[in-house]
Structure formats: structure tokens, C-alpha cells
Amino acid sequence: MPRRSSPPISRRERPAKPALTYEGIVGAAVRLMRAEGLQRVTMRRLAQELDTGAASLYVYVANTAELHAAILEELLGVVDLEPVAASGDWRDRLASILASYTGVLFEHATLAHSALIARPSGPNYLALVEAVLALLHEGGMPDAQAGWAVDVLLLVATSVAAEQSARAEDEAAEADHGALVKAIHGAEPSSHPRIAAIGEDLFSGTPEERLDVPLGHKRRARHAAWF
Secondary structure (H helix, E strand, C coil): CCCCCCCCCCHHHCCCCCCCCHHHHHHHHHHHHHHHCHHHCCHHHHHHHCCCCHHHHCCCCCCHHHHHHHHHHHHHHHCCCHHHHCCCCHHHHHHHHHHHHHHHHHCCHHHHHHHCCCCCCCHHHHHHHHHHHHHHHHCCCCHHHHHHHHHHHHHHHHHHHHHHHHHHHCHHHHHHHHHHHHHHHCCCCCCCHHHHHHHHHHCCCCHHHHCHHHHCCCCCCCCCCCC
């Protein structure tokens, strides 16, 4: 006796897919990044993850770069901004905030590279900028100078995270760094006197300590007028 085939399932009987939302798209993108890495977070791959077409995502996110910026914005929600209202030297508190920011990027090496060009614009990023500006104001920096300084400080912090994370995950990047160290150490004093004089200081210190330089930390750069 021939077997009866199962009747086709009507579309109306299938469970309805959740409606797309910006928050849902970003949340799925963050989960995909944690599972597969940022390089896999493309509009097409994310559409597969959400069981939809890539065209549907473009209603909410313009392109992959904007999607990566949205991921960074989401992760910036864990940056510790409490030092703004804490007591103590404002430079130490600012260093703590920048260290917390770079800590987020250290966890995701490819995100640190993306952050060099993908600037978020959501509430978490604005809160970070506001915190940095508040501490620069507390330190007496003129507003016009602070407007430039906040960009420089975050760019330096991002670059430090990108460099360190690249060397940790990419053997070629570590080899390139090794070649640079060798070249610096082999520089002739007659042709490169300042490099020879500084030597190891060009590479010394932890990432957190190196962030002290653009801050003009109390241990360094005491000559800066606004300190």
C-alpha cells in the first residue's frame, strides 16, 4: 500500500517570525560577532541569521560600516564612567575611563580596528564623550582645546587597543613589531641621535601607562600650561 505523503504546511500554520527592529538587528549582530568574529558580521550573513533578506536590513542600517559602529555603540554601554563623579586627581580618573574604554576593545581585536574608522553616535558614545569633556573641564582645559583633545584622546586609546590586539592575534603583526624593535635598537647614533638616546623608552610601558602621555599625567609633561 503506498505511503501517504504528509500534507504541506500552510504558511499560516508556521510560527510567525519576530518583526525586525533596530535593537533586534544590533543584538543579533553582537551575538554573531561574539560567535564568529567581526569579519563575519556582514549584511548578508546577518540576514541569514535573522532568516530574512539583506534588503530588509537596509531599512534599518545603511551598510556594514554603520552596522559595525552600532555594535561598538552597544558594547560601549559597559564602559565604567563612574570616575567622573568620584574623588581624586581628575587625570587619574580620566585615565581610568580610557582604560575601561580600551578594555572593551581589547576583548574584540577586530572591533578595535573597525573603531578607528567606524564612529558610533548613540547614547553610550555620547556619554563617553561627555565624561571625558567633564574631566577636561575640571582640569581647567579651555573649551575650544577640549573639543579637539577629546577626539585625540579617544583616537589614541583606540589606536593603542588596535595595535596591542593585532599583535596578540596576528603572528605577522607581531613579526612586524619585532622587526621595528630590531631596527630601532640598531639605529646609528651618528644619523639618528634621538632614537639612539631614547632607545627602549620607545617600547616601554604598559598600554595603560602609555595612555598617560596624551593625558599629560602628573608623572609626565608637567610643563603643559593647563596642568
